[in-house]
Amino acid sequence: MRSLARLQPVVHSSEFEPALGAVTAIYGLKHATCLIVRTGFGSTMYPFFCTTYPRCWTDLYLARSYFAIDPVVDIIRWARLAVDWSRLQRTGPAVDRFFEEARANDVGASGLTVPVRGPNGERSLFSVTSDLLPDPWAEISEGLGHDLQVLSHYMHEKILAVADIEAGATVRRLSAREKQCLEALASGRLQKQIAATLGLSESAVRLYLRSARRKLGATTSYHAVAKAILFELISI
Structure with a gap:
């Protein structure tokens, strides 16, 4: 997988954004984001995210505390497999405005999020977006399923490793x-x-x-x- 080859050399958190940019280019995507919701080790550094979203959108997102209403973040609570954003419930005017602002800030017309759960309570979300409308996007995203599953778990582990959160962890030799x-x-x-x-x-x-x-x-x-x-x- 060329996408993993682009992520493997990353050794500092500042390198994730350009690496994700290269990954989106490989697959013809618009944006990619990895959000670490919880590490499982009681760290106060989280949530942590790396993204290719425009800075104007991430600044607005944080300033308005959109974590509280973003249905994508809620995926970590109920989903086990990848979730297309077209399946997300719009629970009220505030959420409708949230998605309108996201589109206005060049996030993309469609998206897909893969939830990741680690054995020690770690939780993260890996999301990708596209300018394609839902129907053509559904056909494209289905073909990306395998790669996105591997990518989401790899990003989860890579961020934890770079942040040195798993220091001291041991891995048994494989047969x-x-x-x-x-x-x-x-x-x-x-x-x-x-x-x-x-x-x-x-x-x-x-x-x-x-x-x-x-x-x-x-x-x-x-x-x-x-x-x-x-x-x-x-x-x-």
């Missing part, structure tokens, strides 16, 4: 089969395809992915892929 299964998943293969490629049963693939998740302290297989890439345990 050869665990690495092969994670690398195949990272390339976009389904479990059935991984089994056929490696000459394994599907149940064996599930077992290797489950053990990899446990060793890496990951909540999902995509989370395990992201952490394995971050710690340079697998090749992409």
Whole structure:
């Protein structure tokens, strides 16, 4: 994934914004944002975000405390999978005005947000936007599903690592089969395809992915892929 290759060299928080800009260019997106809602370690530094949104919008968002009414932020409470913004409920005039102001400030006509949950209570949101209207956007975003799942978890782990929040965390060594299964998943293969490629049963693939998740302290297989890439345990 070229997008991960662009994010891997980041070593300072100031480098996230240009890296995200490069990621949006790769996929033909308008903007990308990663919001760390909670770290799980009692830090007072959060929420923390990095974004390619125009500065005028982020300044307005913070000045008016839009965290309190933004339905995108609320996704972390109820969603487990990616949520298209067209599914979000408009609960009143204030929320309608919020979206009107977002569009007026060049945020984009459509968006998609992936919630991420870590094993220690960490919570984050990875969002991308586009100028496409909802119907054509739905077709494009569906094809981005795999990459966005990996990207969202990778950004979550990368921000925590750069901020040194996970200092002292240990990672157990992966077996050869665990690495092969994670690398195949990272390339976009389904479990059935991984089994056929490696000459394994599907149940064996599930077992290797489950053990990899446990060793890496990951909540999902995509989370395990992201952490394995971050710690340079697998090749992409």
